[in-house]
Amino acid sequence: MTIEETTEAPAAAGSGAGSRAFDVERVLAALTLEEKASLLSGLDFWTTQPVDRDGVAVPGVMVTDGPHGLRKQAETPDHLGLGTSVPATCFPPAATLGSTWDPALLRRVGEALGRETRVNDVAVLLGPGINIKRSPLNGRNFEYLSEDPVISGELGTALVAGIQSQGVGTSLKHFAANNQEADRMRVSADVDERTLREIYLPGFERVVKRAQPWTVMCSYNKINDVYASQNHWLLTEVLRDEWGFEGLVVSDWGAVRDRVAAVAAGLDLEMPASGGRTDAEVVAAVRAGTLDEAVVDVAARRVLRLVARSLPALDAAAASGEGFDVDAHHALAREAAAAGTVLLKNDAAPAADGSAGAPLLPLDSADGVAVVGELARTPRYQGAGSSQVNPTRLDDALSALRAATGAEVPFAAGYTVDGADAGSGTDAAALLAEAAEVARAAGTVLVFLGLPASYESEGFDRAHMDLPAEQVALLEAVAAVNPRVVVVLANGSAVSVAAWRHLAPAVVEGWLGGQAGGSAVVDVLLGAVNPAGRLAETIPLRLQDNPSYGNFPGELGHVRYGEGLLVGYRWYDARQADVAFPFGHGLSYTTFAYDGVAAEVLRTASGADDAAADDAVVRVTVTVTNTGERSGADVVQVYVGDPESQVQRPERELKAFAKVDLEPGESREVTLDLVGRDLAYWHPVLRRWVVEGGEFVISVGASSRDLRGAATVVVEGEDVRLPLEPLSTVAEAMAHPVVGPRIQALVHGGAVAEDMLGMIGDMPLTVVADFGMGGFDRDGLTALLAEANG
Numbered sequence: 001m002t003i004e005e006t007t008e009a010p011a012a013a014g015s016g017a018g019s020r021a022f023d024v025e026r027v028l029a030a031l032t033l034e035e036k037a038s039l040l041s042g043l044d045f046w047t048t049q050p051v052d053r054d055g056v057a058v059p060g061v062m063v064t065d066g067p068h069g070l071r072k073q074a075e076t077p078d079h080l081g082l083g084t085s086v087p088a089t090c091f092p093p094a095a096t097l098g099s100t101w102d103p104a105l106l107r108r109v110g111e112a113l114g115r116e117t118r119v120n121d122v123a124v125l126l127g128p129g130i131n132i133k134r135s136p137l138n139g140r141n142f143e144y145l146s147e148d149p150v151i152s153g154e155l156g157t158a159l160v161a162g163i164q165s166q167g168v169g170t171s172l173k174h175f176a177a178n179n180q181e182a183d184r185m186r187v188s189a190d191v192d193e194r195t196l197r198e199i200y201l202p203g204f205e206r207v208v209k210r211a212q213p214w215t216v217m218c219s220y221n222k223i224n225d226v227y228a229s230q231n232h233w234l235l236t237e238v239l240r241d242e243w244g245f246e247g248l249v250v251s252d253w254g255a256v257r258d259r260v261a262a263v264a265a266g267l268d269l270e271m272p273a274s275g276g277r278t279d280a281e282v283v284a285a286v287r288a289g290t291l292d293e294a295v296v297d298v299a300a301r302r303v304l305r306l307v308a309r310s311l312p313a314l315d316a317a318a319a320s321g322e323g324f325d326v327d328a329h330h331a332l333a334r335e336a337a338a339a340g341t342v343l344l345k346n347d348a349a350p351a352a353d354g355s356a357g358a359p360l361l362p363l364d365s366a367d368g369v370a371v372v373g374e375l376a377r378t379p380r381y382q383g384a385g386s387s388q389v390n391p392t393r394l395d396d397a398l399s400a401l402r403a404a405t406g407a408e409v410p411f412a413a414g415y416t417v418d419g420a421d422a423g424s425g426t427d428a429a430a431l432l433a434e435a436a437e438v439a440r441a442a443g444t445v446l447v448f449l450g451l452p453a454s455y456e457s458e459g460f461d462r463a464h465m466d467l468p469a470e471q472v473a474l475l476e477a478v479a480a481v482n483p484r485v486v487v488v489l490a491n492g493s494a495v496s497v498a499a500w501r502h503l504a505p506a507v508v509e510g511w512l513g514g515q516a517g518g519s520a521v522v523d524v525l526l527g528a529v530n531p532a533g534r535l536a537e538t539i540p541l542r543l544q545d546n547p548s549y550g551n552f553p554g555e556l557g558h559v560r561y562g563e564g565l566l567v568g569y570r571w572y573d574a575r576q577a578d579v580a581f582p583f584g585h586g587l588s589y590t591t592f593a594y595d596g597v598a599a600e601v602l603r604t605a606s607g608a609d610d611a612a613a614d615d616a617v618v619r620v621t622v623t624v625t626n627t628g629e630r631s632g633a634d635v636v637q638v639y640v641g642d643p644e645s646q647v648q649r650p651e652r653e654l655k656a657f658a659k660v661d662l663e664p665g666e667s668r669e670v671t672l673d674l675v676g677r678d679l680a681y682w683h684p685v686l687r688r689w690v691v692e693g694g695e696f697v698i699s700v701g702a703s704s705r706d707l708r709g710a711a712t713v714v715v716e717g718e719d720v721r722l723p724l725e726p727l728s729t730v731a732e733a734m735a736h737p738v739v740g741p742r743i744q745a746l747v748h749g750g751a752v753a754e755d756m757l758g759m760i761g762d763m764p765l766t767v768v769a770d771f772g773m774g775g776f777d778r779d780g781l782t783a784l785l786a787e788a789n790g
């Protein structure tokens, strides 16, 4: 992905009519300490502080949510989406975008988001959110892309690049390990470094390195007891020194506890306004000598630079009075929602005459089709909280189906959503009976089910994974009178399906489709769009199967990431546990064959992720053929396993994917490259990425559980070895290439009986020396270690 930035502000102030451009260094040099400190917090809820006095004119610029549409508040501001905001296209939230597995499409969505941001005079759109879906219960999962860091990083990169191509910025959030809403402003995510590096950080790393978001938003929570907002390791050592982040770090709204510590850690901008209180604390700390003024300069420079880099596009937009094409953006939102819709199941259903039938989808027409479920009429299309967009228009599936087919589609609400009156009153039994009647008379019944807004939201987590009981009761009542049932789901995070999926031959996961979700799902039902969405999160059989179960959401201010690396499919695969629908799964109205899976080693691998190491190490090829009768797209998924390693490695991990469009009968050879990092692990002791040389299994498939071929390659990597120390064990010493044979000789020489090896293998060398068991004393050991460590 190329990095595209808007033009920087011209060096000289005041170039061009109406330009508010200024020279960052000149302004910085002219500012007093108080003025610099004032830049480090907001003017109000959404605007940065201006400076306006003789010789200095720095405007304030607006930053607003995000991520799947603009939430620019016209009146009372808030960070929970309570107040109204200007109309903007409500694109599908991240849960749906994540299921597209389509970076090119997300790039286009990003461009549209960026344009709406710019024409509304907003400098930064506060998104995308790319936190890992650790538990299905996280109330904010709808705002996140995946349980996998490669998906999150690839799609996040595309969104950021698209938005920023419009001359405005993004805020990659929430950095980091912000995987629940419970106690979100205080909880400590207790995670080992390897897990952070391999699961929770690499999505951020990828986006930072490839797309340089203008800003990164630190999360509310602590990481291993240190607030993200005050975490020097996270905000400076990792983000800037290691990854080369060049932009500004902004706090999540209200995430700062100790402003001086936060400035020192690398948090540049505190949002929202602190009423001057924390600015004064910064000034006082500098005067007291506890904070270096140079650190304040660095943060102030970043704020100035953010303002300066946004002005060309904002000024140009204001001068031209440009707007955005509401229809085109709605159409793009519809395309994205359809692309993120996942056909979970499409089994043959009994035909009306009782004969063994065909799959229900796609529908030939709407003749004989009935719709049941309030969510078909009153769509749930986005989540609640700070990301809630005021849509420019809103499609519902029922109207869309009627409009697309011209059919009089019978409808029954079946249940109420969040207590709303469904038209026939709110008597549950009456609603159910009415729906059963409509279903009985129909050829095929579309049953719309999903989570009410009160079930999932920013600010709290879900209590369970189940659909509302009255909805499951509705499905049972419908299925009892008509077996030809298609369930269409609306939910922002996985729901349990195990108890009811046998009642529906077809199940469509529509996620939260944004403002055009209603028409998009109809496009899929009618086959106008051949579904190509794939699950970016596993749907487990039971909540209890989820790896975080028992460690979510924690207690007494701590949440222990006890499952370590085994997040999502990594866990289910390690335990060989059945799931309802696996990661990467999604059906099509056509079928695809995979042939000739091959992997070729191109060079020696290194875990370093510098430019040179980005060259392909392993080239994977596979030929994919559309073997059905419709054009369609498949997502080719490449998983890597490392069966021989000194450390635990997940069974297989997604490392590359490609969406391939194919006409009926068409074949294409797909090439996917793996770089050194794709084979590497974070060594917890050496504290760097290493590729341990040896065998790797490269599997290619249509989902994590539908692998169509595999190739084993031997890659030359590092001979990863820790220095021997006095507390190294006998077994470790024996594996050492230099002193190992000597120790073995001692063993075989009779100093230690061979059958005792199992018992003393874990004994530290010092103890062996002290007990006189190895034919060496402590001095001898020192000499041995010197020889071993060269």
Ligand code: BGC
Pocket (backbone or CB within 6 Å): 065, 066, 078, 079, 080, 126, 173, 252, 253, 386
């Ligand atoms: C959310 C952020 C959001 C901010 C501003 C916070 O509560 O966590 O994602 O950008 O509010 O509304």
